[in-house]
Amino acid sequence: MNIIEAMKERRSVRTFDGKGISADQKAALEHSIAGAGSPFGGSVTIRLKQFDLKSGYRPGTYGMIRGAELFFLLAFGPDEASALSAGFRFEQVVLEAWHAGLGTCWIAGTFKGSDFQHGESWPTGEELKVVCPVGIAAAPTLTEKIARFAVGSKNRKPFDSLFFSGDFSTPVSPDDTFHEALEMMRLAPSSTNSQPWRALVTGSTVHFYYAPKSSISVLDTGIGIRHFYDTEQFHSHAGIFARLTSAPTPPDNWKYLTSYTRR
Numbered sequence: 001m002n003i004i005e006a007m008k009e010r011r012s013v014r015t016f017d018g019k020g021i022s023a024d025q026k027a028a029l030e031h032s033i034a035g036a037g038s039p040f041g042g043s044v045t046i047r048l049k050q051f052d053l054k055s056g057y058r059p060g061t062y063g064m065i066r067g068a069e070l071f072f073l074l075a076f077g078p079d080e081a082s083a084l085s086a087g088f089r090f091e092q093v094v095l096e097a098w099h100a101g102l103g104t105c106w107i108a109g110t111f112k113g114s115d116f117q118h119g120e121s122w123p124t125g126e127e128l129k130v131v132c133p134v135g136i137a138a139a140p141t142l143t144e145k146i147a148r149f150a151v152g153s154k155n156r157k158p159f160d161s162l163f164f165s166g167d168f169s170t171p172v173s174p175d176d177t178f179h180e181a182l183e184m185m186r187l188a189p190s191s192t193n194s195q196p197w198r199a200l201v202t203g204s205t206v207h208f209y210y211a212p213k214s215s216i217s218v219l220d221t222g223i224g225i226r227h228f229y230d231t232e233q234f235h236s237h238a239g240i241f242a243r244l245t246s247a248p249t250p251p252d253n254w255k256y257l258t259s260y261t262r263r
């Protein structure tokens with residue numbers, strides 16, 4: 001499986017086999033955490049935390065997660081750069097886990113913070129904002145099926161409602177050199193499947209925006225930009241991100257985040 005296939009096939013997994021993963025698999029996850037970088041700066045910490053299911057203790061996820069004994073914890077600072085980096089960095093870990101046969105589910109709302117926070121302390125300014133179970137997927141419970149149905153997890157917004165070329169009313173042509181990378185962005189996971197990411201292509205530059213939906217829309221957009229960037233890397237395209245003072249002014253209430261220029 002290559003990274004494009006992983007992005008196409010990945011889905012959130014909320015039901016696990018309860019057996020845990022091997023020491024080698026755990027070491028590979030630690031390696032992914034160490035390798036997950038970001039060009040956006042900010043302050044982000046990613047950790048793995050083991051719970052002992054045999055002791056009967058279950059960290060609180062309001063019934064959403066079953067059979068997971070290993071969780072990623074994601075803490076980050078209150079600023080925009082930290083949220084963007086958190087999404088960008090941690091989605092790399094999620095995709096590498098899927099590639100290695102392990103399921104995950106970003107959890108920002110449905111978890112009891114004190115259960116996961118117990119015994120942890122974070123660099124100044126950072127707070128635990130996301131947890132994420134990881135393990136071997138089992139058949140989904142009814143609760144998981146209902147959760148997926150409730151937020152329409154299978155669906156994504158139409159490509160032409162998200163991505164534009166030249167101006168904010170012209171769709172990106174299927175022949176455009178950025179079409180595939182933007183399509184991979186479209187498939188990314190987001191909180192309540194809100195898909196806040198938007199983009200405008202001008203020549204060899206792509207400007208990224210978000211349509212604010214919640215306090216984690218910037219984090220979500222960082223996840224989408226990871227999918228875009230991984231596609232660029234897969235095709236050996238080099239490029240750089242920069243926040244431009246001259247980025248085109250977006251419509252509605254969209255907010256500008258960053259621009260990517262292919263070299």
Ligand SMILES: Cc1cc2nc3c(=O)[nH]c(=O)nc-3n(C[C@H](O)[C@H](O)[C@H](O)COP(=O)(O)O)c2cc1C
Nearest residue numbers: 011012106107108109110151153189190191192193
């Ligand atoms: C930042 C973030 C936060 C999320 N928080 C939750 C959550 O609290 N509870 C939950 O069940 N799913 C959560 N999800 C999973 C989304 O509902 C899911 O990614 C989306 O519906 C798309 O489905 P898919 O991941 O299967 O493609 C979250 C996803 C993201 C990216």
